[in-house]
Amino acid sequence: MASSLPDHASLLAELKEVRRAGLVRLRGRALPALESAAEAVTGSASASDSASASAPASASAPAFAFASASGSPGAAVEALLRLAVSRLDAGTLRTAAEYTLGLAQGTRDWPASSRRTRAASVYGVSVERFRKDHEVMVLGQVAEHIVRLVPRESGTPRTGEDEWSAGAHRSVQVLAGDRQVRLTLHVHPVDLLRDVDVVVSPVNVHLALPEPYKSSVAASLRRAASVRGVTGDVLDDPLHDELRKWAARHGTAGRAVLPGTVAATGSGALAAQGVRRIYHAAIAVPRAGTNDYDVLPADVTRSVSRALALLAEESDRHTPPLRSVCFPLLGSGRGGLPYRVSLAAVWAAVEAELARRAPWDVHFVVRAPEAAALVERIPAGI
Template identity: 50%
Template sequence: MSRTDQADHATLVEEVRVVRRAGLLRLRELRLPALQALAEARAGEAARGRHPVEAMLREAVSALGGGSLQSAAEYTFGLTPGTRDWAPADRRSRAAQEYGVSVERFRKHHEVVIFGEVVDGLLGAAQEPAGLPLPVPAARPGDPRPGVRRRAARPDVPPSHRTLRVRVAGRHRAVVLHVHCVSLLRDVDAVVSPVNTHFVLPAAYKSSVAAMLRQAAARLSPSGDVLADPVHDELVRWTADRGLDGRAARPGTVAVTGTGALAGQGVRLLLHAAVAVPRRGTNDYDVHPDDVTRAVTQVFACLAEERPRHQPPLRSVALPLLGAGRGGLAPGESLRALWAAVEAETARDPRWAVHLVVRDHDNADLVERMLTGHVSPPPTALPRPGASW
């Protein structure tokens, strides 16, 4: 690449960066001389009523060949349907999920790669005769069509359970992935609930995992009034018995309580994993991946201790993506951290049946892709909730 070419490439990368930051809705307000010149050079290409720079970017992104690179690029620029008016921070956060990395890691590495790949495509297209579409890489057998993501074909009411075949200790194991609210779990012996290091539960009306489990465990009157709040009361006693009143426990500590009304759904234990460290002077929390791994390891230690106390013995456990809510961890980071412990513990004792719980199908696709390397078509039958390894 000559110095002139390098300068052109650098200029285009900077202008593409400006487009990402401003968003498609503000394209007409931006001064983009290099991109505009490329768009004018390809004036023979139909823009379908769109701004010529947007049309050119869409062609460049569609030529990336599918996969995480293309889907992350689509979110980055707001090309995914429904994201056109998203704030730049929201687009970046969602794009980072495609790679399962933190927003900061995505900004420093993957986003830079995306800009470079898009600009390479734009410059390559400039060498083609005007009016020709950008080349699209040939699909390999079994791949989705380039430019079309598998999840675009998802049915209007997708299944809320998936059974994943995951390789652990040289053997394929079944992991049940639930895509619904955690309080809907049934016939799973133990459920893990993330909590702050003070073991103070959020109000039951909130939407966090801990809040929904607290609400589901409460005993209510016919009119919906709370008659008993057993999980909250047990945690208060647990912290008092250990001299933790007003003091924080070590991150990774796990408290075991009963399940209150959740017992009617076949849930026998709640394990409260202290992974969220309150940030002084704010309403925010910090979650470190190492604390997630340590907490999940402790979860299995508690389960091994509790197992002989129950008849029939405990055999299944459900885990959400710990720390991926207000804790700020990217879903992929959370999965890596908790799976390190799950893999080690289930290799040691393969009797445990593992369930993972997420709220939406985007995160479910991420979990499936990270654990199996692909996203399967919807199953024709639902797995049994208590299906074992």
């Protein structure tokens, strides 16, 4: 097994090289991060096969691919890419990744320009827009799944089953003021939430939601809240439309709101899952001339305090009253805050509210096992 684990940035840089070169031209290219990851996952798959040799034949296709590719770095890298892409959400994201990297049937020898053109058509955007935005997002998602697949230092692979082994819903007992309070931790995508009255969603200070095909919390909620026809076409985009109305009503249309502002909307189709309100927390400040954002922990804390105050204002206007609220780790995505920093900023406001005996049922929703572990350690101090 490789002595050091490849990081996301190194993997992303090499994925861009794979995109340029194509699968048929990988031989002889220096791809140390991808080769290290492939070696680690190959070793893990081989160990798993040996341990289950006496079990009925049910080995996965990816494990077989790694076993057969063990003698060729290029083949092992290709097998790793196929495994990582298979973990992506089915649909536009996975299809675009397959075309981008030449994994789609019949495309492994296509020139980079042809693969990019086909991938752009998946999203219905121009090639240039795809190059600047979607392609970076797609390759970033592939890199993220490779990181999850690489075994930990203990030698245990980061499989999907491992990430979910502790359960998708967990309770955490914490001391708030002079009383014990139960938090609920959800370790799954935000759009799978059920029966939580309010979900807090990060947004930029222009209250502009990301496109629904993206992978962020805000994009996932926008996608899940949309009303679709029998063919899958979007008939109504309520979160986007209600945010525009909110901005017009408060005189902020066309300009940024102050960081920490919270705009409340309905939940669209999510109402069928028991989610009744979405609180959009404006924490991300676009950095001029880039696609990046700046997020300050103080603004995260301010937005959480405002969301809880808004919950108190709105609660009794609904039947039954609003009582539960769910927070992601605000600012830990494109905002760039480390999980620990984001959690500390969120918890500072939540703990203060619970300490004054507020009646709210507080939930956290995360995807990464590392983030879940941090939430579970709140009682011991973040």
